[in-house]
Amino acid sequence: MTQENYNAYQTAQKQFDDVADLVNLNQSAREILREPSREFHFTIPVKMDDGTTKVFKGYRIQHNDARGPAKGGIRFDPNETVDTIRALSMWMTWKTAVVDIPLGGGKGGIVCDPRTLSDAEQERLCRGYIRQLVKNIGELNDVPAPDVMSNAQHMLWMLDEYETIKGARYPGAITGKPVGMGGSLGRTEATGYGVIYTLREALKTLNIDITETTASIQGFGNVAEYAARLYSAMGGKILTISTWDNQDKKAYTYRNPNGIDVDQLVLIKDKFGTIDKEKAVSMGYELLDGDAWLEQEVDILLPAALENQITAEKFPLINQSVKVICEGANGPTSTEADQLIKDRGIYLVPDFLCNAGGVTCSYFEQVQSNMNYFWDKEEVLDKLDTKMTAAFHAVHELAEEKQLYMRDAAYVIAIDRVANAVKQRGWI
Numbered sequence: 277m278t279q280e281n282y283n284a285y286q287t288a289q290k291q292f293d294d295v296a297d298l299v300n301l302n303q304s305a306r307e308i309l310r311e312p313s314r315e316f317h318f319t320i321p322v323k324m325d326d327g328t329t330k331v332f333k334g335y336r337i338q339h340n341d342a343r344g345p346a347k348g349g350i351r352f353d354p355n356e357t358v359d360t361i362r363a364l365s366m367w368m369t370w371k372t373a374v375v376d377i378p379l380g381g382g383k384g385g386i387v388c389d390p391r392t393l394s395d396a397e398q399e400r401l402c403r404g405y406i407r408q409l410v411k412n413i414g415e416l417n418d419v420p421a422p423d424v425m426s427n428a429q430h431m432l433w434m435l436d437e438y439e440t441i442k443g444a445r446y447p448g449a450i451t452g453k454p455v456g457m458g459g460s461l462g463r464t465e466a467t468g469y470g471v472i473y474t475l476r477e478a479l480k481t482l483n484i485d486i487t488e489t490t491a492s493i494q495g496f497g498n499v500a501e502y503a504a505r506l507y508s509a510m511g512g513k514i515l516t517i518s519t520w521d522n523q524d525k526k527a528y529t530y531r532n533p534n535g536i537d538v539d540q541l542v543l544i545k546d547k548f549g550t551i552d553k554e555k556a557v558s559m560g561y562e563l564l565d566g567d568a569w570l571e572q573e574v575d576i577l578l579p580a581a582l583e584n585q586i587t588a589e590k591f592p593l594i595n596q597s598v599k600v601i602c603e604g605a606n607g608p609t610s611t612e613a614d615q616l617i618k619d620r621g622i623y624l625v626p627d628f629l630c631n632a633g634g635v636t637c638s639y640f641e642q643v644q645s646n647m648n649y650f651w652d653k654e655e656v657l658d659k660l661d662t663k664m665t666a667a668f669h670a671v672h673e674l675a676e677e678k679q680l681y682m683r684d685a686a687y688v689i690a691i692d693r694v695a696n697a698v699k700q701r702g703w704i
């Protein structure tokens with residue numbers, strides 16, 4: 277499938293259908309789980325700073341809430357599509373199930389480019405989004421959080437609007453809030469760190485010493501940055517990072533054969549995440565094509581940017597040295613490329629297991645917000661490590677026992693948990 281005709285929802289449904297066949301899932305469970313339970317599509321009129329009104333398109337999709345309130349982020353993206361949000365909401369259901377937290381799956385989006393909006397416009401957009409959804413979200417039915425291009429400040433504006441309309445404080449209604457305003461310590465790091473907890477465990481099962489490994493990363497946003505930091509702290513060497521350049525409207529790969537210093541590279545990012553190319557080159561980085569991150573002679577590939585980045589067309593670029601792919605992003609691999617990864621015997625840590633650290637920490641945030649008692653960072657990260665490690669081993673052991681591809685094993689566990697919840701509730 278090419279980038280142009282890629283459809284994330286078709287990918288998510290195909291992954292589901294294959295495992296539903298494998299486990300012989302009954303027909304009514306298939307019907308209820310292969311599409312979202314509820315969708316909200318709406319418009320958000322926003323008064324712009326120049327006095328005009330611009331109308332944005334917003335979505336919130338609740339895939340399944342049998343195991344608990346729907347949970348998942350809100351994306352800001354000028355190219356967002358309803359099918360992408362459907363897919364992401366579905367992956368959230370499997371994600372909360374595979375790490376066994378009492379939540380379901382949902383996702384939201386606003387078709388917008390926050391980089392072109394002032395802070396005041398972004399605030400009005402966030403408040404407008406909540407006004408359209410206030411009856412359908414909340415700590416007991418659907419709990420939003422940040423995702424691509426949305427952040428803690430956006431979540432606080434959204435929560436403030438929600439609480440203003442409701443006339444009371446509901447700190448568990450939205451997660452990813454700023455620390456000190458109901459946010460959890462460790463949430464910023466959680467997804468990236470979670471990726472590396474699963475990588476650490478994968479390497480142990482493969483008898484590979486992390487300090488002797490090299491990695492290539494796609495993305496340099498929240499997930500990629502913290503994954504890169506923890507991987508480096510554990511002794512791994514990052515050779516390349518590929519990221520989007522907002523000026524040139526294309527991706528570049530930054531390569532340093534001696535190993536990338538994450539702190540140094542972060543310092544030369546602008547507020548939109550674009551790395552200053554001239555400074556990077558003057559610091560000794562080679563500037564390569566956007567896809568060059570795939571071609572590196574490394575042990576580990578870590579896609580942590582967007583969906584559909586490892587496709588059948590790009591798969592041949594992957595160096596024979598690659599032993600592990602850790603999917604930090606949601607849906608970075610197409611179904612055709614999945615088969616090629618399987619055939620080449622590369623060990624895959626699938627997205628909804630690998631990047632579940634964010635939602636797990638969001639769950640901890642909800643718990644802390646509801647108790648109004650906050651844990652220190654070490655406690656949060658210890659609990660996160662315990663959850664991620666346990667989830668990884670459950671999937672790995674099933675994969676070994678039944679000789680399954682890791683993605684399929686993760687699906688078997690997640691589908692079984694959600695199908696049981698649906699059945700126990702008497703929905704089928």
Ligand SMILES: NC(=O)C1=CN([C@@H]2O[C@H](COP(=O)(O)OP(=O)(O)OC[C@H]3O[C@@H](n4cnc5c(N)ncnc54)[C@H](OP(=O)(O)O)[C@@H]3O)[C@@H](O)[C@H]2O)C=CC1
Nearest residue numbers: 425467495496497498499519520527549581605606631634
């Ligand atoms: N944040 C979270 O807690 C979670 C996020 N995820 C998933 O992880 C992925 C990354 O999310 P997150 O880090 O939060 O998002 P961010 O917006 O913080 O970062 C995305 C990164 O990808 C870069 N990027 C965009 N397009 C390309 C491209 N074509 N090639 C290379 N790099 C590119 C962006 O560059 P630029 O900044 O210049 O646009 C940015 O560095 C997404 O799939 C998201 O859904 C999954 C679980 C939780």
Ligand SMILES: O=C(O)CCC(=O)C(=O)O
Nearest residue numbers: 348349421423634635638
């Ligand atoms: O923290 C959350 O609830 C959202 C996480 C999310 O959107 C994701 O895992 O893709």
